[in-house]
Amino acid sequence: xxxxxxxxxxxxxxxxxxxxxxxxxxxxxxxxxxxxxxxxxxxxxxxxxxxxxxxxxxxxxxxxxxxxxxxxxxxxxxxxxxxxxxxxxxxxxxxxxxxxxxxxxxxxxxxxxxxxxxxxxxxxxxxxxxxxxxxxxxxxxxxxxxxxxxxxxxxxxxxxxxxxxxxxxxxxxxxxxxxxxxxxxxxxxxxxxxxxxxxxxxxxxxxxxxxxxxxxxxxxxxxxxxxxxxxxxxxxxxxxxxxxxxxxxxxxxxxxxxxxxxxxxxxxxxxxxxxxxxxxxxxxxxxxxxxxxxxxxxxxxxxxxxxxxxxxxxxxxxxxxxxxxxxxxxxxxxxxxxxxxxxxxxxxxxxxxxxxxxxxxxxxxxxxxxxxxxxxxxxxxxxxxxxxxxxxxxxxxxxxxxxxxxxxxxxxxxxxxxxxxxxxxxxxxxxxxxxxxxxxxxxxxxxxxxxxxxxxxxxxxxxxxxxxxxxxxxxxxxxxxxxxxxxxxxxxxxxxxxxxxxxxxxxxxxxxxxxxxxxxxxxxxxxxxxxxxxxxxxxxx
Amino acid sequence: xxxxxxxxxxxxxxxxxxxxxxxxxxxxxxxxxxxxxxxxxxxxxxxxxxxxxxxxxxxxxxxxxxxxxxxxxxxxxxxxxxxxxxxxxxxxxxxxxxxxxxxxxxxxxxxxxxxxxxxxxxxxxxxxxxxxxxxxxxxxxxxxxxxxxxxxxxxxxxxxxxxxxxxxxxxxxxxxxxxxxxxxxxxxxxxxxxxxxxxxxxxxxxxxxxxxxxxxxxxxxxxxxxxxxxxxxxxxxxxxxxxxxxxxxxxxxxxxxxxxxxxxxxxxxxxxxxxxxxxxxxxxxxxxxxxxxxxxxxxxxxxxxxxxxx
Numbered sequence: 001x002x003x004x005x006x007x008x009x010x011x012x013x014x015x016x017x018x019x020x021x022x023x024x025x026x027x028x029x030x031x032x033x034x035x036x037x038x039x040x041x042x043x044x045x046x047x048x049x050x051x052x053x054x055x056x057x058x059x060x061x062x063x064x065x066x067x068x069x070x071x072x073x074x075x076x077x078x079x080x081x082x083x084x085x086x087x088x089x090x091x092x093x094x095x096x097x098x099x100x101x102x103x104x105x106x107x108x109x110x111x112x113x114x115x116x117x118x119x120x121x122x123x124x125x126x127x128x129x130x131x132x133x134x135x136x137x138x139x140x141x142x143x144x145x146x147x148x149x150x151x152x153x154x155x156x157x158x159x160x161x162x163x164x165x166x167x168x169x170x171x172x173x174x175x176x177x178x179x180x181x182x183x184x185x186x187x188x189x190x191x192x193x194x195x196x197x198x199x200x201x202x203x204x205x206x207x208x209x210x211x212x213x214x215x216x217x218x219x220x221x222x223x224x225x226x227x228x229x230x231x232x233x234x235x236x237x238x239x240x241x242x243x244x245x246x247x248x249x250x251x252x253x254x255x256x257x258x259x260x261x262x263x264x265x266x267x268x269x270x271x272x273x274x275x276x277x278x279x280x281x282x283x284x285x286x287x288x289x290x291x292x293x294x295x296x297x298x299x300x301x302x303x304x305x306x307x308x309x310x311x312x313x314x315x316x317x318x319x320x321x322x323x324x325x326x327x328x329x330x331x332x333x334x335x336x337x338x339x340x341x342x343x344x345x346x347x348x349x350x351x352x353x354x355x356x357x358x359x360x361x362x363x364x365x366x367x368x369x370x371x372x373x374x375x376x377x378x379x380x381x382x383x384x385x386x387x388x389x390x391x392x393x394x395x396x397x398x399x400x401x402x403x404x405x406x407x408x409x410x411x412x413x414x415x416x417x418x419x420x421x422x423x424x425x426x427x428x429x430x431x432x433x434x435x436x437x438x439x440x441x442x443x444x445x446x447x448x449x450x451x452x453x454x455x456x457x458x459x460x461x462x463x464x465x466x467x468x469x470x471x472x473x474x475x476x477x478x479x480x481x482x483x484x485x486x487x488x489x490x491x492x493x494x495x496x497x498x499x500x501x502x503x504x505x506x507x508x509x510x511x512x513x514x515x516x517x518x519x520x521x522x523x524x525x526x527x528x529x530x531x532x533x534x535x536x537x538x539x540x541x
Numbered sequence: 542x543x544x545x546x547x548x549x550x551x552x553x554x555x556x557x558x559x560x561x562x563x564x565x566x567x568x569x570x571x572x573x574x575x576x577x578x579x580x581x582x583x584x585x586x587x588x589x590x591x592x593x594x595x596x597x598x599x600x601x602x603x604x605x606x607x608x609x610x611x612x613x614x615x616x617x618x619x620x621x622x623x624x625x626x627x628x629x630x631x632x633x634x635x636x637x638x639x640x641x642x643x644x645x646x647x648x649x650x651x652x653x654x655x656x657x658x659x660x661x662x663x664x665x666x667x668x669x670x671x672x673x674x675x676x677x678x679x680x681x682x683x684x685x686x687x688x689x690x691x692x693x694x695x696x697x698x699x700x701x702x703x704x705x706x707x708x709x710x711x712x713x714x715x716x717x718x719x720x721x722x723x724x725x726x727x728x729x730x731x732x733x734x735x736x737x738x739x740x741x742x743x744x745x746x747x748x749x750x751x752x753x754x755x756x757x758x759x760x761x762x763x764x765x766x767x768x769x770x771x772x773x774x775x776x777x778x779x780x781x782x783x784x785x786x787x788x789x790x791x792x793x794x795x796x797x798x799x800x801x802x803x804x805x806x807x808x809x810x811x812x813x814x815x816x817x818x819x820x821x822x823x824x825x826x827x828x829x830x831x832x833x834x835x836x837x838x839x840x841x842x843x844x845x846x847x848x849x850x851x
Contacts, residue, residue, distance in 0.1 A: 012629065165612075174753075178622050
C-alpha cells in the first residue's frame with residue numbers, strides 16, 4: 001500500500017499524465033476539426049466530395065491506431081515530414097478520431113427533423129443559416145453524450161503513443177515497472193490516474209448537458225439555487241413574495257383551448273353573405289396573378305405524382321385544394337415554393353420563377369432561398385415544424401432577424417403582436433414541446449405570416465390535430481383570409497371550412513385537376529363523378 | 542545488475558498478500574540499491590584517454606558540441622532502465638558506455654525510449670542517431686543499421702523456481718513448452734527453428750508468447766503463462782534476484798552473436814568515429830571498469846568489429 005501511494009504521488013507519473021492529456025486534447029481538437037470537414041463533405045450535394053470522405057473513413061477507421069502512430073512517426077520522415085513524437089502521436093490520434101467524430105456529427109445533423117429544415121427553407125433561410133440557426137444548436141445538444149464517449153476513448157487510446165516514445169502515463173508506468181520489478185503497485189497507481197481523468201471527462205459531460213438543457217431555468221436562477229443548496233441556513237424565499245421566477249416553458253402542456261381564447265375579431269371578419277361573395281369575386285377578378293402553374297409534371301420513380309397541372313391564383317384569392325390522399329395536393333404546394341423540383345412545366349410566383357433565373361439557369365439553393373424571401377411565399381405544414389430549441393417568440397422573431405434583417409427589438413415586438421393575434425401572448429416563452437398541437441400550429445401560422453408574404457401555402461394545417469383543437473386553428477386561418485388579403489392555397493379535408501373561407505375550390509385526383517369552380521357551387525353542385533364521390537364520402541364521415 | 546541486495550527468505554508457503562508485499566519490498570530495496578550505486582561509483586570517462594579523445598575530436602569536428610538522440614528500450618535492468626530514484630534519468634551499462642563515447646567525441650546524448658522492435662526503425666526514420674540498447678548485431682539486423690560490437694552474448698534461461706519443465710537450453714527440452722520473448726529478439730527465430738527437430742522427435746513444437754519488454758516476459762513466467770524466458774544472462778540474473786522465491790536461472794547458453802552499437806548505414810564517418818572512440822575506451826580500461834560497476838562478467842568484453850550487411 002505504501003508503494004502504491006508512493007507511485008500515486010510520484011511527480012514522474014504526474015508529468016506523464018500531462019503528456020497523456022496533451023495528446024488527448026490535441027488529438028480531439030484535430031479530430032473535431034477534421035470531423036467537421038468530413039461530415040460536411042459527406043452531407044454535401046456534391047457526390048465527389050462524399051466519395052472522398054467515405055474513402056478516408058474506410059482507411060482510417062479500418063486500420064489500427066497503433067499502425068497509424070507508427071506510420072506518422074516512422075514513415076512520414078521518409079517523405080521528408082519529420083514530426084516530433086508528440087506531434088506525430090497527436091496527428092495519428094486526430095486522423096483516427098476524425099471519422100468517428102464525423103459520424104457522430106453526421107448522425108446528429110441527420111437526426112434533426114427534416115420538417116424543421118423544410119420550414120427554414122420555406123421561410124427563405126439560406127442553407128448556411130439553416131445549418132447555423134436550426135440544425136447545429138439542436139445537433140450539438142444531442143451529440144454531447146456521444147462526444148463524451150469519444151473523449152474517454154481518445155484518452156485511453158492516447159496510451160498507444162507509448163509505441164512512438166511519447167513520455168505519457170503508460171510508457172512511464174512500464175518503464176518504471178521494468179526498472180523496479182514493481183509491476184502491480186505501479187499499474188494500480190496509473191490505472192487510478194486514468195480513472196480520475198476519465199471521471200473528470202464524465203463530470204464535464206454532465207455539466208455541459210446540464211448547461212445545454214433547454215428545460216433548465218436561466219443561469220442566474222441556477223446559480224441562486226446552487227448557492228441556496230450550499231448555504232442551508234437561508235430559507236428559500238416563498239413563492240408568495242412574487243419574486244419567484246417561472247422557469248421557461250415549464251409546466252404542463254396546455255390542452256385547454258379556453259385557456260387561450262383568440263382576441264375579438266375585427267368587424268369585417270363577421271359572417272359573409274352571398275352578396276359579399278359576389279362583390280369579392282368581382283374585386284378579385286381585377287387582381288393580377290400571384291401564382292401561375294402551367295403544365296407541371298412531376299414523377300417519383302415510375303409514379304406520376306403531378307400530371308400536367310394548370311392553376312392560376314389571383315392576389316388576395318383563397319383557393320382550397322381538395323382531393324383524396326395521394327392526389328398530389330401536398331406535392332403541388334411544395335413545388336410552388338420550390339421545396340421540390342419537377343420535370344416539366346413552369347411555376348411563377350409573383351411573376352417570378354423561384355428555381356431559375358431570367359435566362360433559365362437553375363439557381364443555387366442559396367439563390368432559391370433568397371427568391372422565396374424576396375417574392376414572399378410562406379408555408380404552414382401539417383406537422384407544424386416549429387424549431388424545437390426555440391421559444392414561441394423566437395420561432396417567429398428569429399427568422400425575421402436572420403432573413404429580413406430586423407433588429408432584436410423590432411423582431412420581438414412583431415412576434416409578440418402576432419402571438420397576441422393568435423391568442424398566445426401568455427405562451428411567448430414556451431418551447432414547442434410544451435405547447436398543444438393547436439397552439440403549435442397557431443405559432444407556426446404566425447411565423448409564416450410574420451414576414452408579410454404575398455402568398456401563403458397551407459398544407460393540411462389541421463390534419464395532425466386532435467379534433468377538439470381543429471376549431472381554434474381554422475378560426476385563425478379564417479381571420480387571416482379575411483383580414484390580411486393575401487393569396488392563400490390551402491389543402492384540406494375540412495369541407496365546411498373550405499366552403500366558408502375559400503373563394504374557389506380545386507379538386508385534384510391522380511395528379512390532375514378534375515374540376516374547379518366557386519367554392520359554394522363546387523360543394524353544392526359538383527359535376528365530375530370523382531368529385532361527387534369524394535364529397536359524399538367526406539360528408540358521410 | 543550490481544546489486545548486493547539481501548533477499549529476504551520468506552516461508553515456503555507465504556500468503557498471497559505477504560508474497561506481494563515481499564515482492565514490493567524487494568523491488569524497493571533494489572531501487573534504493575540501484576540509486577545508491579549510481580551515485581556512489583564514478584561514472585565519468587575523463588580517465589579514459591584525454592589525448593586520444595582530443596585527437597578524435599580534432600579528426601571529427603562535426604560531432605563536437607552536438608546533441609544526438611540515442612534510441613533505447615529501457616526495460617533491461619543493468620543495461621538500460623530509468624533510474625527509480627530519479628525516473629527522468631536513464632541508468633545502466635549501455636547508458637554509461639554511450640555517455641563515455643559522447644564524452645570522448647564531444648557530443649551529448651538524449652534518449653528516446655521505444656519498444657525493442659522499433660529500435661532500428663526509429664534509427665532508419667531519422668528519429669534517432671544511434672542505438673545502444675543491448676541489441677545483438679546479426680546479419681539480418683545489419684540490413685537496417687551498421688553495427689559496432691562491444692560485448693559477447695551470454696544468454697540465460699529463466700524458468701520458474703525448480704525448473705519444473707526441465708529446460709536445459711535452446712534444444713529439444715523446449716519442445717512442448719511455452720517461451721516468453723520480446724518481439725524482435727534474436728532468440729525468437731532460434732526457438733522457432735526447433736519446430737522441425739521437435740516434430741522429428743515426435744514432440745510438439747515450442748510455443749512463443751511475444752511481448753514488448755522484459756517486465757512483461759518476467760510477469761508471464763510469474764503468472765504461469767510461460768515456462769521460460771531466454772535472454773541476456775545479466776537480465777536473467779536480475780530477475781532471479783528480484784524474485785528469488787519464484788524464479789531461477791536454469792542454465793547459460795552461448796549464442797553466436799555479439800552485442801553491437803547501431804548507427805545509420807550511410808554515414809561512414811560517424812561510424813568510424815564511434816568505432817575509434819569505443820576502441821580508445823576499451824584500451825584505457827574504462828569499459829572493463831563500467832562492466833564491473835554493472836556486474837557484467839569480464840569475459841564478455843569484445844574488441845570492436847563491424848557487422849555490416851552482405
